[in-house]
Amino acid sequence: MPEVSPHPSPAPAAESGSAAVTQASAALARMGAPEHLARALVAALGSTAAEQITENPWLLLKLSTVTVEQADYCARQLLGAQASPDDARRGRALVERAIRQEVRAGHTAVEERQLERALRSQGVRDPKTALAASQEAEEIVAFETLDGDEDEFAEGEAADLPEPEVVLAPAELGAAEQRLGEGLARLAATSEPIVDAATAAEIVQARAEHLGRHVAAATAAAVVTVALRGVCVLEHGAGCDAAIIDTLACCAGIAHESELGATVACPTASAAAALRARLAAAGAGGGIDVVSLAELLGSPGTGAPETPGAGSPAPAAGLVIVTDAMALDVLRATELVDTCGDGTHLVLLADPCQAPSVGPGQVVSDVITSRAVAVARLPEDAAPGPVARLASTVAAGELAAVDAPGREVVTVPAQSAAEAAHRALQLITDSIPRALEIPAHDVQLITATNGGEAGAQALNTACKTHLNPGPGAHGGFDAGDRVLLTRRGPGHAAGEVGWLREITEAGGVVELRDGTRVTVADPGGLRHGWAVTVAAAHGGSWPAVVAVFPPETKGSRPQVYTALTRPQRHLSLIDATGGELARAVGEVATIPRRTRLVDALRTA
Template identity: 60%
Template sequence: MSATPGSEAPTPVPTPQGAAGGPGAAGTPGGEPVDRARAALERMGAPAALAGPLVAALGPDAGAEVSADPWRLLSVSGVTPKQADFCARRALGEEASPDDPRRGRALAAHLLRRAAREGHTALEEQHLAGALRSAGVRSVEPAVNAALDAGDVMLFEMFDEPDDDFDEGDPGEMPDPDRWYALTRLGLAEQDLGEGLVRLAGTSEPIMDSATAAETVEATAERLGAPVDPRTAAALVTVALRGVCVLEHGAGARAAVAHTIACAAAIAADSEVGIAVAAPTAQAAAELNAALAGLGAGDSASAVPLATLLETRARGVHGRGSERPIEAGLVVVAGAMWLDVERAAALVDACADGTHLVLLADRAQAPSAAPGNVAADLASSRTVHVAGLPEDPDSGPIARTAAGVADGELEEASSPGREVVVVPADSASAAAHRAVQLITDSIPRALEIPPERVQIVTATRGGEAGADALNTACKERFNPGPGAYGGLDAGDRVLVTADGPGYTAGDVGYLHVGEDGGESAGDGRPALAVELPGGVLCPVADPAHLRPGWAVTVAAAHGSRWPAVVAVFPPETRASRPQVYTAVTAAQRHLSIVQAAGPALAEAVREKAALPRHTRLAQVLREG
């Protein structure tokens, strides 16, 4: 759809959730900057409720900036180019041109933000140019240059791998570079990540020689009373020798992963380098520690959430970094498909020179919810060492179901203990009814798994069987209340949607409210905290970081596992093999699949085998 300023008046610019006193309003800025932005918005026909989000995006001078450049409205999520064009015509009159450099600048950044929401870290020049032309920009180069000059966007020039075969010794002319454009924040993070990984690979020395590492693995296996598969032993020798490793595994490798971490801890202890083990979320760390405890590995290899390891304070702000690195010579991260480029860059920055970094990754899972495809890019770059871990001898029906999905087949595995159950539904409303019935009654009654250990994972957020509707239904059943705290009440199960002190996006816990309306930071708001798995209570300064969490999307569930999962696929599901696989592998003991998508779901698993992402990391690594 063209977004030229000469088009008809569009649908009104949407009022964002959380504005004008709605849920999340406590997290939006206020005062004079918002008043000035509100006045500027009203003059151009935009909703005054956009003032808070606009100030959050542009800063205290947002009113003046949007008055001088109405296309700055595109900095607010949910505003479309057509809507920004409408406001520009109201503000600028005949001066509003399709090729106005301000419009081109805003559109270039907007298109890259949209790509980032789809998981891409950068776009090639031709791709970005085509998208700009589709948006009505006739002169692409000035538009892109305006975005570069403003600092919103960065250009990266990259060369293909050289051909080793020269004709009679003549190397010929250098090829033209590939030109990639990225949002400045993401472009720098991906560049830093690649360079940091090259640094670790180049500065590392073996922790142990291969013979000693093999002996340590054998001794640890004997101590734990659990034999280690030869493939696991070989992978651990690689860990001892190499600076950066990706260890790939499938859904049925729970024991192999636990063995790997326990033996890696022994290698680190015997070589006196120390180990740090991290998992994506508090839930994932608790599950991994339970597996390690089952082996009798003790506290030597206890996992912590990555946010705890990095001492995360806010998005992109960490207590650990190059000036204060992680105090371990061996760093192991489980569930590494969850890692996006920004978190991975922070992790690598916090690894001192010579640190051995190990990523445990199930490559059949979906890429991270945030931009990047770190573990897959690393493995495919051919610049780091990759090894495989074996499946457990008896991995169980859930793992067998997941393995079928990984092979493109959606089939219910034989499960005499009702570990996997497929529940058909003929509509979204029927799917929602069955999902709520499963978490409130069927699973607790039949399997003695309490509701608080059952997680609904749904393919969509909207719709009758989406996360929002299912959360409304669950709240009515489990914790009815007025929604006194941005739509939430004490005791609600909540999903954390942003990084903060001690928590990360994707954590699920229960909301606590300060006694007798206790206040936080002297600002008059009640003190809110989330109790995470393991009993850790994390204060949450911004209520906008929370939303109901009885039901979460597949993207939000990525990286975590629960004893029981109800995976819901409504009729409108636009599924893929990685998405279905990620939902299935979120379950430990029981999986109910509420299937309302019909034959389209099996077709998506069979035909849509991957979720491609445009990233630069592999090229950065190859260039060294």
């Protein structure tokens, strides 16, 4: 069998060295596959992995490092002449793999015709049969969707409707996206105004006078929208800090006056801690319960009821505001909406210029496109800082220099990936702590790539050597390492960055940026976190950020913008792309995804 790279994620500790891994190793050996795949295979298929791949060798395609050619080779070794390109087991495995690749790219649905073409290119002569088998096994689900916009028809024109297009989705994801649309429609239909428009305006005025703040007319109008509508999106840009604080303070006032209460949920604990600090600095922290989304939803598998509206209402009372809502993927958004009881007012506070979520979907963008909920825009600050001004120029399609007399923004050119990595290490270990008095533990490296000399893996290796050297005695980690939590667990979300404080029998004890400690039982849920990718940084916030764009960066305007909106005080931008970064900002304006939420909302 051709060489296969080891799977990058270690298996859960409970499976490592177990009988299941030993049996999987033997089964792999019988079909000529590398035995080092056994742990990853058990992690993907469970304790019966050996029996499953003996019955269906194409299940090797569950591992992203195994190619179709390699799986076919193993099938021939195991099945001999019975291994056929048209084997139903092969067809189903290829369907599942193709859809999984699309989901990893952020899509929630794939055109049926696209999948048929992909299957034919891999030797499947009857793709429709393979797709039907996957549907019968309830692995995928089909939906009909109509492209186009009813507003495109001229007045009085009796145009023919387009033929419905069939799209396919993984069963769980497809059901979740449909339920999300229905759940948002439920909240919009069942919620009554918290107060009437005049009363809302009076409360805003009173709140502003109490806090000694001037609330802009556009901000006041947005708060009135929150009071009147069950679901709304409040758009903002990089320079809207004052409007965001005013909005949250006034919403809390309305919730207090109506005795509903308000909860503000941030994507991560670090973002929640940063927001609490901003509210306190503005004197607006009273009466606002700021939590992480993980705290709001609870541990995986214990939060959302199966039926929209069933079970208990959200842990917050009548008003739930989600900040950095662009970070919401379909599954988390569905869980959030499922948890909200009838009548809850849900507010998505979002910057549409940011990249879509790490997980599949583009929830906020689809909600806006559907026109099924209210949308309001918060005003820009009168005098945004240099970081916000730079991000705003990127949002407009230009990577331009900005005046930063306090060194809030520093651009560092680099001629190679090696030089970019050297500069990044220099900034986090010396320059920023020395010149700006921001300690290294408050500096986050964010890079556009995972691999390569200036990718997250290489930068983490260098940072560990300089900032917390050690033997990596605990699966490559030592106490004191900065870590990224890659999977959701009790008390924490994926994307949290913290510090590994100790290793216990229960797992690694990680201190998050807000000071809370969580235990991560699965070592596969940890990565070193001095450097993270832009995708992993989505929803996070740090005092200082070093954004690294190596020569191989395939950038886009939303990706660059997302990186530039993570710092609170300082940004160092390392550009080793030789002009390609500016071109990407100017020309690659969107990250397109194929989703179904607009249809689900319009037909709910």
